[in-house]
Structures are given as structure tokens and as C-alpha cells.
Amino acid sequence: MLPFTNKTQAISCIKQILPLGILAVALLISCKSEEPSVSVEQWGVFELELVGPDAGNPYLEIDFYAEFTSEEGQRLQVPGFYDGEGVYRLRFSPPTQGIWHYKTQSQISTLDGNIGSIRAIPPTGTNHGPLRIVNTFYLQYADGTPYYGIGTTAYQWTSVKQSIQEKTLETLSDSPFNKIRMCLFPKHYQYGNETEPWAYPFQRNGDANDFTQPNFAFFQNLDKRVHQLMDMGIQADVILFHPYDRWGYAFMGNEMNEKYVRYLMARLSAYRNVWWSLANEWDIPSIKETIDWRGIGEMLQREDPHQRFRGIHNWYSSEDHFYDHTEDWITHVCTQTYEFWNAIRWRDRYQKPLLFDEMRYEGNVPSGWGNLSGEEMTAYFWMAGLSGGYPTHGDTFRNDSDEETEVRWWAKGGTLMGTSPDRIAFFREIMEELPVHEMSPVFIASEDPKSLMKNQHLFEKPGEVYMLYTGSEGQTLSVNLSGSGSYLLQVIDTWGMEIVEERTVTSGEFSFTTQKPYTALLLKRAD
Numbered sequence: 001m002l003p004f005t006n007k008t009q010a011i012s013c014i015k016q017i018l019p020l021g022i023l024a025v026a027l028l029i030s031c032k033s034e035e036p037s038v039s040v041e042q043w044g045v046f047e048l049e050l051v052g053p054d055a056g057n058p059y060l061e062i063d064f065y066a067e068f069t070s071e072e073g074q075r076l077q078v079p080g081f082y083d084g085e086g087v088y089r090l091r092f093s094p095p096t097q098g099i100w101h102y103k104t105q106s107q108i109s110t111l112d113g114n115i116g117s118i119r120a121i122p123p124t125g126t127n128h129g130p131l132r133i134v135n136t137f138y139l140q141y142a143d144g145t146p147y148y149g150i151g152t153t154a155y156q157w158t159s160v161k162q163s164i165q166e167k168t169l170e171t172l173s174d175s176p177f178n179k180i181r182m183c184l185f186p187k188h189y190q191y192g193n194e195t196e197p198w199a200y201p202f203q204r205n206g207d208a209n210d211f212t213q214p215n216f217a218f219f220q221n222l223d224k225r226v227h228q229l230m231d232m233g234i235q236a237d238v239i240l241f242h243p244y245d246r247w248g249y250a251f252m253g254n255e256m257n258e259k260y261v262r263y264l265m266a267r268l269s270a271y272r273n274v275w276w277s278l279a280n281e282w283d284i285p286s287i288k289e290t291i292d293w294r295g296i297g298e299m300l301q302r303e304d305p306h307q308r309f310r311g312i313h314n315w316y317s318s319e320d321h322f323y324d325h326t327e328d329w330i331t332h333v334c335t336q337t338y339e340f341w342n343a344i345r346w347r348d349r350y351q352k353p354l355l356f357d358e359m360r361y362e363g364n365v366p367s368g369w370g371n372l373s374g375e376e377m378t379a380y381f382w383m384a385g386l387s388g389g390y391p392t393h394g395d396t397f398r399n400d401s402d403e404e405t406e407v408r409w410w411a412k413g414g415t416l417m418g419t420s421p422d423r424i425a426f427f428r429e430i431m432e433e434l435p436v437h438e439m440s441p442v443f444i445a446s447e448d449p450k451s452l453m454k455n456q457h458l459f460e461k462p463g464e465v466y467m468l469y470t471g472s473e474g475q476t477l478s479v480n481l482s483g484s485g486s487y488l489l490q491v492i493d494t495w496g497m498e499i500v501e502e503r504t505v506t507s508g509e510f511s512f513t514t515q516k517p518y519t520a521l522l523l524k525r526a527d
Contacts, residue, residue, distance in 0.1 A: 036099055038117075038119070039119045041122070041123045041127055042095070042096065042120045042129070043093055043094070043128075043129040043130060043272045044123070044272075045092075045271060046118050047089055048102075048116075049087060049088070050088045050111055052082075052088050052111050054086035057212055058088075059082050063107060064079070064080035064106040064108070065077055065078060065079045065104070065106070066078050066080065066092070066102045066105070067103055068094075068102045070098060071100075072098070074095075076095075076305045078305045079265065080104070080266060081263055083216055084216035085216075089267075090266075091266070091267070092270055096120065097122060098119070099118070099119050099120075100117060100119075101115070102117065123143065130142055131235065135438065137352070137353050137437075139353055146432065149235070150179065150390075150391070150424060151181060151355070151390065151391065152175070152392065152395075153358065153392060153409075154180060154182060155182065155187050155242075155410065156183050156187040156411060157182060158225050159185070160195070164402055164407060164413060165221075165225065167415060169229075169232070172229075172234060175416065175425075176424050176425035178233055179234060179237060179390075181357060182236060182238060183238075184201065184222065185242065185245060185249040186200075186247065187244045189411070192411060192412070199215055199218040200247070201215055202215055202249075209248050211260070223268070226238070226268055230271050234273065236273050237357075238264075238274060238275065240261060240277065241278065241287060241291055242280040243286045243287045250287045254291075257291060257296065258299065262303070265300065269305065272306075275310075275311065276300055276308055276309065277312065278312040279312050281315035282312050282315070294329070297327070298329045301328070309331045309332055310329055311334035311355070312334060313334045314334075314335060332354070333354045334355050334357045335354070335355065335357060337359065338356070340380075340387045340457070341455060343443070353390065354389040355389060356380075356392060358392060358394070359392065362374055362393070362394065362395050362396070363394070363418065364396065364397055365396045370396035374423070378420045378424060378495060378518070381423075382457070382471075383452060383455070385427065386441060386458065386459040386468075386469050388440065393424060395410055395417060395418045397409070399415040402414065422497065435464070438461050439459050442458040442459075443458075444457075444458065453471030453517065456468065462482050464525050465525070466481065467520060467521070468520065468523075469519070472514070473514050473516050473519070474513065474514060475514045475519075476512070477511065481507040483525070485525065486504045486505060486506050487505050487510075488503075488524050489522070489523050490522040491521060492519065493519065494519065495517075504526060510523070
């Protein structure tokens with residue numbers, strides 16, 4: 001009996017030995033693969049650690065990757081990376097179950113020709129896989145579990161002191177947010193953002209950066225934080241570049257930009273919660289022409305073995321300042337705007353999921369982008385959600401996370417001080433009960449669409465479920481309830497977080513005049 005564990009392995013081995021003639025029988029024994037000693041969940045993370053040279057500059061000089069092959073013949077080339085002190089790592093997230101064989105390749109002998117296999121076992125617990133796009137505009141987990149994206153923003157939370165990072169994770173664990181926008185590089189801006197990072201991404205000689213020498217402690221901490229977010233079920237929307245930079249990371253030059261992005265891809269791509277956001281506010285003049293945005297985006301599309309989402313964020317809210325989201329490398333529309341009245345047009349134009357990734361923040365800073373009331377922030381979530389998009393929160397209040405430095409959630413994380421998160425949690429609960437990925441938005445404008453609270457939003461699966469919202473009292477909400485029979489009506493006080501009225505209504509034309517602001521109506525077919 002030939003020593004194979006399955007038919008596919010046998011066929012592969014026979015193909016290798018057929019040209020060898022009489023040596024085939026002798027060599028047959030060497031084709032046997034041992035049962036994998038390592039098991040990892042499908043969509044989990046397998047990490048291979050090897051020891052190699054630490055002389056010279058391995059970051060620039062040594063290439064290291066592995067080819068992973070499934071028993072069904074799927075092949076993925078996975079890059080490895082140098083992690084300091086002669087340690088080389090490679091991370092792979094198996095997209096399917098079963099046995100995966102790998103073989104490393106490098107110009108360095110100790111990193112070349114290492115072979116092995118792993119067994120990808122069924123996922124458990126909260127491991128539902130990475131997100132996938134469904135029905136053009138919506139997201140769900142790879143195993144089919146529904147996902148409704150509720151984002152927040154803490155731009156440089158992994159660049160501040162460790163105690164604040166820990167406080168941020170503690171806060172997130174008790175929050176409604178399942179996605180966070182976060183910069184890799186530290187950020188220099190007003191409102192407490194003038195502090196130095198806890199560690200620099202690259203080695204520094206005085207005030208000068210050495211972009212050829214990563215600070216491995218910084219990146220190891222980033223790995224740790226992204227992994228912690230993954231375990232919490234929170235998507236990490238990692239921003240690669242931004243213009244709020246007194247250290248020079250936005251001006252590394254094309255060669256170092258590509259090297260840095262490839263390095264980051266090797267470190268983080270295996271985490272199923274990672275997204276790539278090329279920029280925060282790409283169109284600010286200081287970086288608009290200094291970075292090859294299309295080149296970076298297409299490189300990620302071409303080389304990322306796990307094909308994580310890819311987006312890019314604008315500065316001005318006007319569509320004139322949007323990056324061209326029709327480009328093939330972009331997976332979703334990432335906007336900085338509160339022009340909810342344009343949502344349907346953008347969906348139709350770009351044919352991709354729409355994320356309102358910055359639509360002003362709750363807080364008390366003088367700048368208009370950061371002083372929404374809690375009521376307004378909550379209303380923005382309802383308007384964005386019922387426009388068929390995914391909304392994102394921010395909080396600019398100074399919080400109590402550190403006695404020495406000024407900490408505001410939107411910038412550094414820490415604790416949440418605003419009044420909207422509980423109401424956002426209530427919004428999320430309602431949206432997660434709806435067949436969102438089968439629903440479509442309808443917009444009913446007031447005389448001036450910019451008067452946001454007077455506009456009306458309808459989100460519907462005709463004949464089954466309808467959700468309506470307006471931010472103003474005295475507004476008459478109308479909808480044609482299709483089919484025959486009856487619907488269960490719930491009148492929802494979205495700020496008070498309660499159902500204030502519940503009754504059955506008949507199908508056909510239905511109207512309701514709001515008695516208070518921030519009212520939503522939910523109508524579900526009674527049967």
C-alpha cells in the first residue's frame with residue numbers, strides 16, 4: 001500500500017516521479033507527507049518563526065516568503081518579514097479548511113526551502129471570518145453571519161502611552177463599536193495632539209528618521225493591538241498615510257513608501273479584521289501629489305494574499321474632492337461628509353458599499369467638525385444608516401484617561417465622554433434585527449436638503465419591512481405598504497431609546513405625523 005493520506009497527495013507525488021523511470025519506486029517513499037502537527041482555525045492566524053542573519057539591513061536586503069498550497073490546488077504566495085534580533089516571521093490565514101502545505105523561498109539558505117504543513121480546522125466562537133461584500137452595497141462575514149458596521153475613530157491610539165492604550169481597549173469592550181479608524185503613524189494636530197508618540201515607527205538619529213530601520217517594538221505593539229481588536233470582534237481600519245505629520249512619514253518617497261506598505265502587509269494581512277485605508281484626507285495639498293495613491297492601492301490589490309478591503313478617505317466633504325472610487329483597486333467608498341442626501345447617487349455611481357467614515361463628531365471643540373451635540377451625532381447615525389451607508393462616530397471631549405496629557409477619544413482614545421454611544425448601541429440593536437443587505441434607501445428631501453433634521457429617510461424591503469426616520473417633530477412620514485394584510489407599527493423615540501407606541505395597521509397608504517424630534521417608525525409585515 002502506498003503511503004499517502006489522500007488521493008490528491010498521491011496524484012501530486014506520482015506526477016513528480018513519473019519521469020524518473022526505474023527510480024520511481026525508490027523515490028516514492030520520500031513523497032509521503034507527515035500528518036500536520038499544527039492546527040489552526042480557518043480564518044485564524046498561523047505564524048512561522050525562523051532564525052536568520054541579523055547583520056547588515058535585513059529589512060531592505062532580505063526577501064522571504066512562502067507558497068501555501070491547499071489539497072485542492074489553491075496557491076497563495078505569502079510574504080514574510082524581519083522582526084529584529086535575527087527573527088523572521090510569516091503569517092498566514094487559511095481561507096479554507098483542510099491541509100495546507102508550504103515551502104519557503106529566500107536568497108538566504110536558512111530561510112529557504114523550509115517545508116511543512118498545517119491543518120485548517122473549523123472556526124469556533126466569534127471567528128466568523130473576514131468581511132465580504134454582498135448584494136453590491138453591504139457587508140457580512142465570510143461564514144454568512146450578518147454584520148452591521150458601527151464605526152468609531154481614535155486616530156493615534158496606538159501611538160500614545162501604554163496606559164491609555166489599555167484604557168481604550170477597556171472602553172471599546174463596553175461600547176457598541178465594531179470598527180475603528182486608526183492611523184499607523186502618530187498625528188500632530190491641535191486639541192492635545194502635540195505630544196510625542198510612546199515610540200517611533202522608525203529609528204531616529206536626533207530629529208532625523210532612518211526609514212531603512214523599523215522600530216520593531218513599535219510594530220510589535222501594533223500587531224498586539226490589532227490582534228486584541230480581532231479577538232473583540234472589532235474591524236481595524238488601518239490608515240497608512242496622513243498629512244498631520246511633523247516627523248516626515250508622509251514624505252518618505254516612493255521607494256520607502258512601497259517598502260513600508262509591503263512590510264505592513266506582511267505583518268498585518270493575516271488578521272481577518274484588517275482593512276487598508278490608504279489615507280486620512282488624501283487630497284490635502286501637502287500629500288496629494290507626494291504619494292502614488294494608485295500605485296500603492298494596486299500593489300495591495302496585486303500582492304495582498306488575503307485581499308483585505310482597500311479604501312481612501314477625502315478631505316473636503318464635496319464630491320469634487322472624492323478620490324475616483326470607480327477604480328478597480330478600491331473595494332468600498334470611504335467618505336468624509338454628512339451629505340446624506342447624496343447617498344443614493346453615490347451608491348448608484350460607484351456600485352460599492354458606502355461608508356460615512358467621518359461625518360463630524362460629538363464634542364465641544366471650537367471647530368465645526370467636532371462640536372455636534374449627542375442628539376445630532378445620534379441623528380447622523382440614523383440618517384446615514386437609512387441612506388444605505390455605514391456610519392462612524394467620534395468624540396472630541398477631553399477625557400480623564402491621563403493626568404499629564406490632554407486626551408480626546410477622537411485623537412488618542414481613552415474613555416468616551418459623550419452621550420451618543422448608548423443611543424448608537426440602541427440603533428445598532430434595531431438595525432441588526434433587519435434584513436439590511438436586502439433593503440434599499442429612499443430619500444424625501446425637505447425644501448433645503450442641507451436642513452438635515454427636516455429631511456425624511458426611508459429604508460425598505462417592499463412588502464416585508466419599512467423603516468422611516470426624521471429629526472424634526474411635526475413631520476408627516478408616508479409610505480405605501482405593499483401587498484395585503486397588516487403590518488406591526490412601532491413608533492420609536494430614538495433619543496429616549498424606547499418604543500412609545502405599538503399597534504397594527506393595514507396595508508396600503510400609511511401616514512404618521514411625528515410628535516417629537518428624532519422619531520423612527522418600524523413597520524413589519526404582521527405575518
